[in-house]
Amino acid sequence: xxxxxxAASAASTAGAVxxxxxxxLWSLAWKRLMSDRVAIVSMVVVIVFLLLSLASLLGLxxxxxxxxxxxxxxxxxxxxxxxKPAADLKAGAPDAGPAVDGAAAKVEVVNDRDPLRExxxxxxxxxxxxxxxxxxxxxxxxxxxxxxxxxxxxxxxLGRSGDGAATQVEEKRVEHLPFGAxxxxxxxxxxxxxxxxxxxLVGFAAAVVATILGTLLGALAGYFGGKVDDGLNWFYxxxxxIPYILLVLSIAAVLKQKGVLTVVxxxxxxxxxxxxxxxxxxxxxxxxxxxxxAAKAIGATDMRRxxxxxxxxxxxxxxxxxSLHVVLFIKSEVILSFLGxxxxxxxxxxxxxxxxxxxxxxxxxxxxxxxxxxxxxxxxTAFSLFTDALRDALDPKLK
Amino acid sequence: MGAYVLRRLWxxxxxxxxxxxxxxxxxxxxxxxxxxxxxxxxxxxxxxxNIRKQLGIDEPxxxxxxxxxxxxxxxxxxxxxxxxxxxxxxxxxxxxxxLMIGIPLLILETIIAVTIALAVAYVRxxxxxxxxxxxCTIAQxxxxxxYIIVFQYVLAYKWGLFPVQxxxxxxxxNLFKFAALPVLIALVxxxxxxxxxxxxxxxxxxNQDYVRTARAKGLSENRVMFVHVLRNASxxxxxxxxxxxxxxxxxxxxxxxxxxxxxxGREVILAVERSDFPVIKAVTVYVALAxxxxxxxxxxxxxxxxxxxxxx
Numbered sequence: 092x093x094x095x096x097x098a099a100s101a102a103s104t105a106g107a108v109x110x111x112x113x114x115x116l117w118s119l120a121w122k123r124l125m126s127d128r129v130a131i132v133s134m135v136v137v138i139v140f141l142l143l144s145l146a147s148l149l150g151l152x153x154x155x156x157x158x159x160x161x162x163x164x165x166x167x168x169x170x171x172x173x174x175k176p177a178a179d180l181k182a183g184a185p186d187a188g189p190a191v192d193g194a195a196a197k198v199e200v201v202n203d204r205d206p207l208r209e210x211x212x213x214x215x216x217x218x219x220x221x222x223x224x225x226x227x228x229x230x231x232x233x234x235x236x237x238x239x240x241x242x243x244x245x246x247x248x249l250g251r252s253g254d255g256a257a258t259q260v261e262e263k264r265v266e267h268l269p270f271g272a273x274x275x276x277x278x279x280x281x282x283x284x285x286x287x288x289x290x291x292l293v294g295f296a297a298a299v300v301a302t303i304l305g306t307l308l309g310a311l312a313g314y315f316g317g318k319v320d321d322g323l324n325w326f327y328x329x330x331x332x333i334p335y336i337l338l339v340l341s342i343a344a345v346l347k348q349k350g351v352l353t354v355v356x357x358x359x360x361x362x363x364x365x366x367x368x369x370x371x372x373x374x375x376x377x378x379x380x381x382x383x384x385a386a387k388a389i390g391a392t393d394m395r396r397x398x399x400x401x402x403x404x405x406x407x408x409x410x411x412x413x414s415l416h417v418v419l420f421i422k423s424e425v426i427l428s429f430l431g432x433x434x435x436x437x438x439x440x441x442x443x444x445x446x447x448x449x450x451x452x453x454x455x456x457x458x459x460x461x462x463x464x465x466x467x468x469x470x471x472t473a474f475s476l477f478t479d480a481l482r483d484a485l486d487p488k489l490k
Numbered sequence: 491m492g493a494y495v496l497r498r499l500w501x502x503x504x505x506x507x508x509x510x511x512x513x514x515x516x517x518x519x520x521x522x523x524x525x526x527x528x529x530x531x532x533x534x535x536x537x538x539x540n541i542r543k544q545l546g547i548d549e550p551x552x553x554x555x556x557x558x559x560x561x562x563x564x565x566x567x568x569x570x571x572x573x574x575x576x577x578x579x580x581x582x583x584x585x586x587x588x589l590m591i592g593i594p595l596l597i598l599e600t601i602i603a604v605t606i607a608l609a610v611a612y613v614r615x616x617x618x619x620x621x622x623x624x625x626c627t628i629a630q631x632x633x634x635x636x637y638i639i640v641f642q643y644v645l646a647y648k649w650g651l652f653p654v655q656x657x658x659x660x661x662x663x664n665l666f667k668f669a670a671l672p673v674l675i676a677l678v679x680x681x682x683x684x685x686x687x688x689x690x691x692x693x694x695x696x697n698q699d700y701v702r703t704a705r706a707k708g709l710s711e712n713r714v715m716f717v718h719v720l721r722n723a724s725x726x727x728x729x730x731x732x733x734x735x736x737x738x739x740x741x742x743x744x745x746x747x748x749x750x751x752x753x754x755g756r757e758v759i760l761a762v763e764r765s766d767f768p769v770i771k772a773v774t775v776y777v778a779l780a781x782x783x784x785x786x787x788x789x790x791x792x793x794x795x796x797x798x799x800x801x802x
Contacts, residue, residue, distance in 0.1 A: 325504060325505065325508060326508070328505045328508070329505060329508035329509050329512055330512075332505055332509060332778045332781045332782050333509060333512075333774055333777070333781070334736060334737045334740060334777055334778075334781065335737075336737070336740060336743070337740050337758070337773065337774050337777055338774070340758060340759075340762050340770070341513070341516060341517075341762075341770055341774055342516065343762060344521075344761070344762040344765060344767070344770055345516050345517060345520055345521040346520075422633060425633050425635065426633070426634070426635065426744070429635050430759065430762075431763070432762065441633075442635075445633065445635050445636065445639070448639070449635075449639050452639060452640075452643050453643070453647065460636070460639065460640075464632060464633070464636045467631070467632070467633060468628065468631045468632045469631075470631075471630075471631035472627055472628050472631040475627050475630065475631060476627060
């Protein structure tokens with residue numbers, strides 16, 4: 092590589108007047124990263140995703156993802172032809188209408204085996220809510236529809252509980268959305284943004300937990316050696332001998348309360364082993380070097396040598412591992428949430444979207460699957476390419 | 491050699507003790523009182539006390555730990571909490587289905603991944619190489635769930651090339667009819683990361699001096715790549731295969747679940763869903779043991795592949 096011009100320009104950006112300062116690892120790595128087109132593009136994509144999930148976290152976008160803005164399974168705008176299934180549902184609506192007036196409760200109990208029961212019940216809830224005799228219909232539906240309570244609650248929050256005619260509700264709902272709508276008529280685009288927030292948040296938080304744990308233990312084992320090393324190695328061998336996914340599932344089976352924090356802890360507390368091994372090897376290598384012995388000679392404490400002297404010299408290894416683990420944990424979170432061991436039901440993640448999409452696909456509604464897949468694939472591809480570029484930039488010897 | 495194996499086996503003991511301790515703490519201490527789970531809604535104190543006595547969890551922790559160690563050593567984990575099936579016979583009956591998918595997968599995957607990796611390593615830096623690597627990166631970014639959902643929908647449900655799900659009784663019926671699509675999907679999913687990995691192993695070798703010497707002697711390119719380079723790159727490849735081996739039993743759990751294959755992986759998922767602790771405990775302990783034995787087997791294989799390796 093053309094090291095001379097880079098060194099010169101780096102020195103000038105460092106702002107050193109008079110004395111030529113040689114560029115540090117980070118400024119050199121930054122230069123290398125910026126000279127890599129793939130790295131820049133993937134970094135921009137990753138940053139866009141991060142900003143998007145940050146905006147979603149702060150409630151700037153997709154805050155109202157839970158609102159039912161479209162007809163059930165409204166197709167994406169660009170695919171109006173595949174509207175057929177939704178049209179069937181709409182045709183079914185007038186049939187359901189008359190039943191609402193009187194004996195909704197009775198009909199519900201009799202129609203126990205009707206495959207469309209849920210759909211009709213849902214339509215009825217909508218119609219029943221908006222017409223006068225809502226209370227009666229509701230109590231009937233509650234028997235069969237476990238979600239009736241939740242639905243009613245949601246509707247109340249959205250402020251369309253009592254008044255207004257049936258037609259008004261229908262009018263409010265649009266036929267098409269850019270990314271389509273799900274079973275309840277919620278905007279898939281908003282849902283997938285919300286899902287990105289959850290998945291990215293979990294991925295990053297778990298990677299931070301795993302990295303801190305792995306680095307801390309690895310540093311202790313590598314630096315102190317002896318008994319500490321033996322003990323921590325024993326600990327490491329236990330965790331690494333149980334296949335990762337089995338350990339994750341075991342902990343998921345034991346921890347019954349679900350929550351984003353639980354998933355972060357499950358992934359973080361199980362995924363630190365490879366970081367531990369790498370960091371330990373680095374500390375073993377560095378602790379005998381001259382600069383550390385010099386630090387000892389001038390009276391630096393163990394802690395100071397570990398974290399002030401050695402750590403900056405191995406931090407690039409840690410950074411690459413952090414980046415690698417974000418991708419790994421995002422993928423794991425998707426699988427856990429898909430199986431129902433991940434984030435709670437009322438939280439959207441890419442995994443829970445895929446779970447819903449699995450059943451929708453058979454009915455021909457493919458858009459939720461496509462949206463979740465595309466968002467995840469784009470982020471993970473960009474992140475993987477960025478990680479590769481980061482590794483090349485920080486450690487050019489590797490190539 | 492014999493001394494080496496004995497010493498390695500002896501080293502397994504403390505790790506195994508740690509695994510048992512970890513599982514014990516996880517399920518018996520953190521996991522809380524399973525009697526309430528089992529008793530369900532219609533519980534009265536008497537019933538719960540009864541269940542606790544049956545499970546042996548009214549004993550102090552050290553006694554429970556002893557019971558658990560005895561269970562591990564005697565391969566007797568009692569009956570499943572949800573189906574009452576004896577855990578050991580449950581695994582014996584689930585193992586064939588898992589192997590039916592796992593073994594063909596491992597063989598096909600190794601052959602195909604190594605061949606493609608050799609091909610792209612041979613033309614390293616070329617457009618083909620870069621295109622293959624980009625394809626692998628993108629293919630790796632799509633969740634395994636999407637592959638399963640889409641392949642099952644398109645190939646089995648829409649086109650009817652394979653049964654949508656299920657499992658038969660005959661050996662060949664299972665192998666060629668029911669295992670075909672699961673193996674295909676697992677193959678597609680595992681090829682991308684393995685090709686990338688094997689390519690880097692091979693690239694470490696293609697620039698070595700012995701390769702130049704082999705070419706200078708006038709050996710054919712096929713012989714250089716398949717005999718000289720491959721043999722030297724085989725140690726990391728074997729390590730990778732051996733690491734995958736125990737995970738294969740449970741690693742295919744998603745595929746087994748989607749295709750209703752009565753294998754061990756699906757049983758694990760069901761057990762987690764039902765909080766069936768004996769089943770999860772048994773799988774975890776024995777798969778951990780299998781992992782350690784596989785690591786030992788890998789080290790012994792190194793010696794067979796590369797006589798320079800010294801077993802210490």
